[in-house]
Structure formats: structure tokens, C-alpha cells
């Protein structure tokens with residue numbers, strides 16, 4: 001009997017065992033002990049647990065002691081991402097490498113600094129000898145986030161100085177990871193395609209003189225071909241996903257793990273595990289699943305009322321995956337808008353016209369439009385929910401012919417820049433192991449001899 005069959009047999013056993021875990025801490029206890037659930041204050045803002053000079057997420061202004069929601073702004077090292085994007089696009093450059101430099105070093109690079117940095121990235125744009133054969137092709141995974149996390153942990157064994165947390169060493173490890181993530185992700189994808197999807201296998205060599213975005217497309221496609229527009233849009237997506245302050249779950253995970261003094265590979269593997277979750281970076285895949293469900297259950301995607309009726313069903317847990325969530329909507333910080341979603345929506349609209357996918361774009365647009373009001377009514381919650389970065393990204397990637405397996409990994413390829421900057425900041429400025437408190441609310445228990453137990 002193989003272990004899969006064993007798992008099936010044991011399912012009933014586990015369902016019975018699960019019933020024994022009946023204890024749920026009463027909600028009123030959280031109020032009684034003033035627990036900041038999800039590390040949130042009573043007004044929904046995050047509990048202040050750290051200081052950073054890296055990213056800043058702005059969503060409201062204070063006016064006479066009152067929070068007034070505003071359109072969202074995202075700043076990298078004090079620079080508005082819109083200005084960053086407009087700047088490099090106007091000067092007709094790709095922006096991701098420059099953005100990594102900005103996040104790591106706190107300044108926009110001069111041409112010479114950018115050249116040196118991209119050369120370093122180019123030098124590291126390869127995996128250790130036999131890594132691909134031994135650790136990717138011989139150990140594929142159906143889930144690329146899982147595969148990338150395992151590859152990162154394996155890289156520890158190929159590092160001659162893995163545990164040294166001096167800044168120069170952590171910087172070297174960070175730049176190596178930024179450089180290698182496109183290879184880990186795309187090779188993991190090729191192995192998955194071959195061993196799980198039964199497609200032919202090909203492995204292209206990474207190109208030292210190409211950018212991160214170009215390498216992703218080069219390594220993914222059988223003919224390694226891509227257009228200028230495809231590269232520019234993917235590069236833009238990487239810039240938009242590179243950083244989001246210290247409080248987002250995966251970056252906070254990086255801070256928490258780094259605060260123990262452990263190595264870079266452990267901290268980043270943990271962050272990848274966090275980003276995989278459907279409430280965080282994994283939401284971009286969930287949006288695509290949700291849209292497929294909408295398409296199967298709605299006749300006219302352009303009919304706002306029909307879309308609204310189905311959104312209500314989803315929010316009432318009567319449809320889709322019964323979680324009650326509209327994926328890609330809502331955010332812990334943003335109120336009126338997430339600037340990344342605004343930009344991706346613009347790109348999605350333009351591309352959908354080019355590709356004849358206007359009907360699908362209307363469906364997205366309608367869900368975004370109707371959700372906030374239905375959310376307020378169904379959830380009896382005044383919060384303004386807006387589309388977040390994950391809402392349109394999968395649709396844009398689909399139109400760029402980027403396989404769905406790679407959608408969340410693209411987030412990883414970008415966010416390693418932010419995680420690295422935060423890990424370095426934690427090492428330099430954190431200075432103390434992160435260790436909040438959990439109050440124990442269990443009843444006392446006496447030891448019972450075996451024969452008296454029931």
C-alpha cells in the first residue's frame with residue numbers, strides 16, 4: 001500500500017481525532033484581557049511593533065483626531081512608487097534592479113552604481129553545480145512556493161559562510177538570492193510541468209546580461225522569446241510587488257525570524273511560507289479560481305446586477321469556496337485604493353482591448369465596483385474595501401501568457417528585495433528577540449493515573 005492510500009484510510013481516524021480538539025477560546029476572553037487580535041488596535045490599525053526607513057503604506061490622514069480615508073500611497077525609502085515608475089519609464093529603462101538598489105541602500109543609484117549592482121546580479125545568475133539536477137529535477141513539487149522555499153533552505157548547504165550575520169555577508173546572500181530567485185522559480189516550474197503535467201522537459205541557461213524580468217520570460221518559454229511590452233509589464237509588476245513596509249505578514253515573519261540571530265536562508269524560507277497563504281500573496285491565484293467560478297455561474301459578465309447577486313452569495317458563504325471572501329478585495333491598511341491595483345487595472349484594461357478580452361475585464365471591473373457596498377450590507381461593517389494588488393495581477397499575467405503556476409512565485413522574486421532590506425534593518429536596528437505574550441486561559445488539570453482516564 002502506498003502512503004497516499006494510507007492517508008485515505010487514516011482520514012476517518014483523523015476526523016475522529018479532530019473531534020477531540022473541541023476547545024475554542026471564547027471571543028469574550030479576547031475582550032476581557034484586551035488582546036490585540038491579529039496585532040490590531042480596536043480601530044483596525046496595526047499595533048506599532050517597530051520602526052523602519054524602508055517602505056511606507058499610507059491610507060488616511062488625521063483631521064482633528066479623526067481618521068479620514070484617502071487614496072493609497074506607497075513609498076519606497078520616502079519616494080512615491082508612482083514617481084519611481086514614471087521616472088525610469090520616462091528615461092526608457094527597466095526599473096526592478098534600480099528598485100532593489102533603492103530598497104537595499106536607501107538611495108537611487110547613479111549610473112555607475114547601477115552598473116556595478118547589475119553586474120553583481122549577473123555574476124550570481126546561476127545555481128551551484130548540479131543543484132538543478134539534484135535538488136530541482138530529482139525533487140519536484142506540485143506547488144512552486146513549496147519548491148522555492150525548499151530550494152532556499154538547500155542553498156544553505158552550498159554557502160561556505162551561511163551563519164555569519166555580518167552586514168557584508170547578509171548583503172552578499174541577499175544579492176545572490178535576488179539573482180537566483182528567477183532561476184529557482186522557473187526551473188521549479190519546468191520540473192513541475194514535466195513530472196506532474198507530463199510535458200516535455202527543457203532547461204534553458206540563465207542569461208547574465210539580461211534583467212530579472214527578461215530572465216523569467218527567457219527561462220519559462222520553450223523558444224525563450226518575448227516582446228518589449230511583455231518585459232516592460234513584467235518589470236513593472238516586479239517593482240510594484242517589491243516592498244510593503246514592515247507589517248505585512250511575510251516581512252514581519254522576516255523580522256521575527258531574523259530577530260533570533262538565525263541565518264538568511266531560514267528567515268527567507270519562513271517568509272516564502274507566509275507569502276504562499278491565500279490571504280497574502282497566494283490571493284492572486286485564488287482570484288483566478290474565483291473568477292472561473294464566477295464565469296461558470298454568471299451568464300452575462302457585463303451585467304452589474306447579475307455580478308452583484310453572485311458577489312452577495314460568495315460573501316454569504318453560499319458560493320465558491322464558502323470562505324465568505326472575495327479574494328483580491330480588502331486590505332489591512334489601504335482604504336479607498338491600493339495604488340498598485342490602480343496601476344495594474346490600467347494595464348489590464350489596455351491589454352484586454354489588445355487581446356480581445358474586454359468581457360473578462362468587465363467581469364473583474366464589476367466585481368471591484370459592487371463589492372464594497374455589498375460587503376458593508378452583508379458583513380454589517382463600515383470598512384471601505386478596495387481592490388488590492390492581487391486582484392488584477394493574475395489577469396495581467398494571463399494576458400502576458402505567464403503560466404498560473406508562476407503567479408505567486410513572481411511575487412516572491414520581487415519581494416525578496418523588501419525582505420532582504422528588512423532583514424538587514426532588523427539586524428542593525430532591531431536589537432532584541434521579538435517575543436510577545438500569550439495569556440494562558442486554560443483550566444488547571446491534575447495528573448490522572450492511566451486506569452482512571454476516560
Ligand SMILES: CC(=O)SCCNC(=O)CCNC(=O)[C@H](O)C(C)(C)COP(=O)(O)OP(=O)(O)OC[C@H]1O[C@@H](n2cnc3c(N)ncnc32)[C@H](O)[C@@H]1OP(=O)(O)O
Pocket residue numbers: 038044278279280281283315324325326327328329330331332333379381383385388389390
Ligand atoms: C499582498 C496581500 O497580502 S494583499 C491581500 C490579499 N488577500 C486577499 O485578497 C484575501 C481577501 N481579503 C482579506 O481576507 C482581507 O481583506 C485581508 C486579509 C487582506 C485583510 O484582513 P483584515 O485586515 O483582517 O481585514 P479587516 O480588518 O478589514 O476585516 C474586517 C472584516 O472584513 C472581512 N473581510 C475583509 N476583506 C474581505 C473580503 N475581501 N471578503 C470578505 N470579507 C472580507 C474580514 O474577514 C473581517 O471579517 P470578521 O470581522 O467577520 O472577521
Ligand SMILES: O=C([O-])CC(=O)C(=O)O
Pocket residue numbers: 243244247248249332333388389
Ligand atoms: O501589507 C499587507 O498586509 C499586504 C500587502 O499588500 C503586501 O504585502 O504587499
